[in-house]
Amino acid sequence: MVANTKDIAATTYDRKSELQAFDDTKEGVKGLVDAGITEIPRIFHHPPDQYNIINTSDIEENHFTIPVVDLGGLSDPAKQKEIVARVGEASETWGFFQIINHGIPVHVLEEMKNGVLGFYEQDSEVKKQSYCRDDFSKPWQYNSNFDLYSAPSTNWRDTFMCYMAPTPTKPEDMPEVCRDEITEYSKEVMKLGKILFELLSEALGLEPSHLNDIDCGEGLLVLGHYYPACSQPELTMGTSKHADGGFLTVLLQDHIGGLQVLHQNKWIHVPPVTGALVVNIGDLLQLISNDRFKSVEHRVLANHRRPRISVASFFCTGMLPSTKLYGPIKELLSEDNPPKYRETTVRDYVAYHSQKGLDGKSSLSHVKL
Numbered sequence: 001m002v003a004n005t006k007d008i009a010a011t012t013y014d015r016k017s018e019l020q021a022f023d024d025t026k027e028g029v030k031g032l033v034d035a036g037i038t039e040i041p042r043i044f045h046h047p048p049d050q051y052n053i054i055n056t057s058d059i060e061e062n063h064f065t066i067p068v069v070d071l072g073g074l075s076d077p078a079k080q081k082e083i084v085a086r087v088g089e090a091s092e093t094w095g096f097f098q099i100i101n102h103g104i105p106v107h108v109l110e111e112m113k114n115g116v117l118g119f120y121e122q123d124s125e126v127k128k129q130s131y132c133r134d135d136f137s138k139p140w141q142y143n144s145n146f147d148l149y150s151a152p153s154t155n156w157r158d159t160f161m162c163y164m165a166p167t168p169t170k171p172e173d174m175p176e177v178c179r180d181e182i183t184e185y186s187k188e189v190m191k192l193g194k195i196l197f198e199l200l201s202e203a204l205g206l207e208p209s210h211l212n213d214i215d216c217g218e219g220l221l222v223l224g225h226y227y228p229a230c231s232q233p234e235l236t237m238g239t240s241k242h243a244d245g246g247f248l249t250v251l252l253q254d255h256i257g258g259l260q261v262l263h264q265n266k267w268i269h270v271p272p273v274t275g276a277l278v279v280n281i282g283d284l285l286q287l288i289s290n291d292r293f294k295s296v297e298h299r300v301l302a303n304h305r306r307p308r309i310s311v312a313s314f315f316c317t318g319m320l321p322s323t324k325l326y327g328p329i330k331e332l333l334s335e336d337n338p339p340k341y342r343e344t345t346v347r348d349y350v351a352y353h354s355q356k357g358l359d360g361k362s363s364l365s366h367v368k369l
Contacts, residue, residue, distance in 0.1 A: 246316025
C-alpha cells in the first residue's frame with residue numbers, strides 16, 4: 001500500500017522546530033528571499049479565510065471607499081467644524097480614514113520611507129546585531145513577527161521597533177542609516193497626533209483638549225515594516241487580520257498597496273494616495289469612547305511584484321510601566337449608555353494584546369463587562 005504523501009508531510013512537519021530554525025538565522029523573511037527560495041516554507045502558509053468574507057478590492061463592485069479627510073483650513077471655524085464632523089463620522093463608521101494637507105512635508109515622508117528601506121537593504125550581518133525577541137529593555141528591536149511562536153501562521157514581514165515618546169530612543173541606539181529620518185518624522189507625527197486627538201475630542205462632544213489631557217498622545221511607538229516580494233502570495237499574508245491595541249495609529253505607506261480594512265464583512269482596499277497618511281482608531285480609544293469609535297480589523301496582502309514599505313506609528317506607551325487606569329470616559333456615559341468595559345492600564349492591555357498575538361480575535365473581549 002502506498003502511503004498518502006499529505007499524511008507523511010503532516011507527520012513530519014514540526015512547526016516549532018521550523019520556527020526556531022527560521023528565527024535562529026536572524027535574517028528574517030528578507031533572508032529567505034535573498035537566498036532565492038521559490039517555494040515559501042510551510043510556517044508561512046495561512047488557512048483560507050474562515051469568515052466567509054467577500055475578498056474584493058474592486059471599488060466599483062462593492063461601492064465602498066475609505067474616507068479621505070482634508071485637514072487644510074483648520075484655522076477657519078466653519079471648515080474646522082466640517083472637519084470635526086468628517087473625522088467623527090469616519091471614526092464611528094469605518095474606524096479608518098486617510099488625511100491630506102496634514103502639515104507634514106512630503107520630503108519628510110519620502111525620507112522616512114527611504115530610511116526604512118535603507119535599514120532593510122543593509123548587509124544581513126549588520127542587521128543581525130539588533131535582532132532580538134521579547135526584550136523590552138532594548139530601545140531598538142528588529143525581528144520577524146513579534147508573535148512568531150504564538151501566532152497560528154507566520155506573516156511575510158520583517159519589522160523594527162523603537163519608542164519615540166515619552167522618552168525618545170537615543171540616536172546612538174538607532175542605526176545610522178535611518179536615525180535622522182525617524183527622529184524628524186516622529187517629531188512631526190507627535191505634533192499631528194495632538195491635532196488629531198483635539199479633533200477626536202470635539203467629535204465626541206468633549207473639550208478639544210480632553211484626550212490630550214488624559215495622555216492619549218503621551219507615548220509613540222514607531223514600527224518600520226518590510227514586506228518582501230513573495231513568489232506565492234496566495235498562500236500567505238503580509239499581516240494577518242487584526243485590530244491595533246493602542247489609542248490611535250498613523251500609517252505611512254508606499255505606493256505598492258495591499259492594506260485592506262474589514263467593513264460590513266467585505267475587505268476594502270486602502271489605496272495609496274501620494275502625500276496622504278492613513279489614520280485608524282485603536283482598541284484603547286474604542287474602550288474609552290465606550291464603543292462610539294470603532295477599532296476595526298485590517299490586514300496586509302502579500303504581493304509578488306516588489307517589496308512594500310510602511311511605517312506604523314502607534315500612540316501608546318506600550319510596555320512602559322504605567323499605573324494610570326483607562327475606562328469609558330465619564331462624560332460619555334448615561335443611564336442609556338452604561339460602561340461596556342472595565343478599567344485597565346495601558347501596559348496590562350498591551351501585554352495581553354501582545355501575548356495573544358495576531359490570532360484574528362479582538363483583545364477588547366478581555367476587558368468587556
